[in-house]
Amino acid sequence: MSLGLWALALGVTVAVQAAAPVITNITMVGATPRFGVHSDLGITNQIQCCPNLSQTNWGVLTNVLVAQSPYWFVDVAAPPASQRFYRVVAVVINTVPTNMALIPEGSFVMGDTFGEGYGELPLHTNQISAFYLDKYEVTKALWDEVYQWATNRPPDVRYSFEYGAQGKATNHPAQSMTWYDAVKWCNARSEKAGFTPCYYTNASLSQAAIYRSGQYDLATNWVNWVVKGYRLPTEAEWEKAARGGVSGHRFPWSNTDNISHSQANYYAYPLSVDPEYGYAYDVNLTLGYHPTFETGGKPYTSPAGYFAANANGYGLYDMAGNVWEWCWDWYGSYSSGSQTDPRGPASGSDRVSRGGSWNDHANICRAAARNHNSAAYRSFNVIGFRSVLPSD
Numbered sequence: 001m002s003l004g005l006w007a008l009a010l011g012v013t014v015a016v017q018a019a020a021p022v023i024t025n026i027t028m029v030g031a032t033p034r035f036g037v038h039s040d041l042g043i044t045n046q047i048q049c050c051p052n053l054s055q056t057n058w059g060v061l062t063n064v065l066v067a068q069s070p071y072w073f074v075d076v077a078a079p080p081a082s083q084r085f086y087r088v089v090a091v092v093i094n095t096v097p098t099n100m101a102l103i104p105e106g107s108f109v110m111g112d113t114f115g116e117g118y119g120e121l122p123l124h125t126n127q128i129s130a131f132y133l134d135k136y137e138v139t140k141a142l143w144d145e146v147y148q149w150a151t152n153r154p155p156d157v158r159y160s161f162e163y164g165a166q167g168k169a170t171n172h173p174a175q176s177m178t179w180y181d182a183v184k185w186c187n188a189r190s191e192k193a194g195f196t197p198c199y200y201t202n203a204s205l206s207q208a209a210i211y212r213s214g215q216y217d218l219a220t221n222w223v224n225w226v227v228k229g230y231r232l233p234t235e236a237e238w239e240k241a242a243r244g245g246v247s248g249h250r251f252p253w254s255n256t257d258n259i260s261h262s263q264a265n266y267y268a269y270p271l272s273v274d275p276e277y278g279y280a281y282d283v284n285l286t287l288g289y290h291p292t293f294e295t296g297g298k299p300y301t302s303p304a305g306y307f308a309a310n311a312n313g314y315g316l317y318d319m320a321g322n323v324w325e326w327c328w329d330w331y332g333s334y335s336s337g338s339q340t341d342p343r344g345p346a347s348g349s350d351r352v353s354r355g356g357s358w359n360d361h362a363n364i365c366r367a368a369a370r371n372h373n374s375a376a377y378r379s380f381n382v383i384g385f386r387s388v389l390p391s392d
C-alpha cells in the first residue's frame, strides 16, 4: 500500500477558530495504516480518505472529538494492497438542540385531503424553511424553570405574566396559559439561553421594546423572524411538523389513518360504540377518556412523550392530543396559492391552536384540524404549546 497525507483546515463552517489539524508519523503497522494527528482540543476532526487525488470526493471515515493531542488514528478498515490518501478537517458538527427535532426545509400540502374538516380547504402547497421544534409540549418543569428566572430578574428587565400556567405534574404539559403568556415565555426562554428575543411591542425590534409584560396584539413585523430565539410555530410550520414528512394522512403517523388510545391521549368516540355519531377512524375499543390518565381529577393530561413508540416521522410526540398547542397566526381562511413560510393574516380576532387535547374527539386531533381562540383565552386545562428555534 502507498499512503498519502493531507492535513487541511477546511472550515466546513467559519465558526472554527482552531488551528489546522496536522497529520504526522504516518506508517504501516503490519497491513494497517496508522498516523498521528496534532489538533486543538475540544474541536471535532473529521478523518477523510480517497483512493487517488484525481477525484474530489473524499469519503468520511470518522469524526473525532479531540480530547488529547496528538492522537493516533488506526485505519482498520483500509483495503489491503491499495493506495489511500488521508486528510483531517476541522468541522463544526451542527448539533440539534436538546429535546428538539430538525424539521427539514421543503414543501408540503396543507389542508384536509379527506374532506372531513371545517376551514381546512383549499389544499395549498407551502414551502417551509428548516427549523427546530420541541419534541414535546413544553412541560410544567420547563415552564417553571424559565418562569422563575424571568420573574426574578432586575425590575427593568423583569417579566410579568397574566396567569402563568398550570400542570398536573412537572413532566406533564404546561397548560392554561394565554397566548400572550406563551409568547412572553418564549422571549424569556431566549433571554435565559443567551439568545435574542423574537417578540417586540412595536416594529422597532429594539432592546427597549422586548415584549416582557402586558397584552400586545403583535403584528407580523413586530417579530424578529431571523434571530436565534425561541418563538411559537406558525400554523404552517406546525402542520408540516405534525405530518412528519409524509403527505395525505389523517394523523401525525403514517402506518394507519386510524387512531386509538395506544397512539394518543384523546376522548375516544368510536363508531363501534356509537354507530350513529362515532368516528369510523376511531378504532378504540371503548368510549371516553384515556383510562390510564383519567385519575385524580381533571385535567387528564399525560406525561410529555408518554406514547414513546409513537413519535411521528420527525421524532415529535403528542402532535395529536394531550393539549392543544398555540401557534403564531391570526386565524383566517386559506387561499389556494402556493406560499413560502406563510405567517397568516395580518390581523384578526383569534389566534390559531392545533392538535386537539385529552378532552377532544378524534376528528379534532387530525393533522389538518384547526382551532382558534382569543389570545386571552385560558381554556379548561386543555391548551399548551411548544416552541421553535431557527435551524441556523
Ligand SMILES: [Ca+2]
Pocket: 137, 318, 319, 320, 321, 322, 323, 324, 325, 354, 355, 356
Ligand atoms: Ca398536543
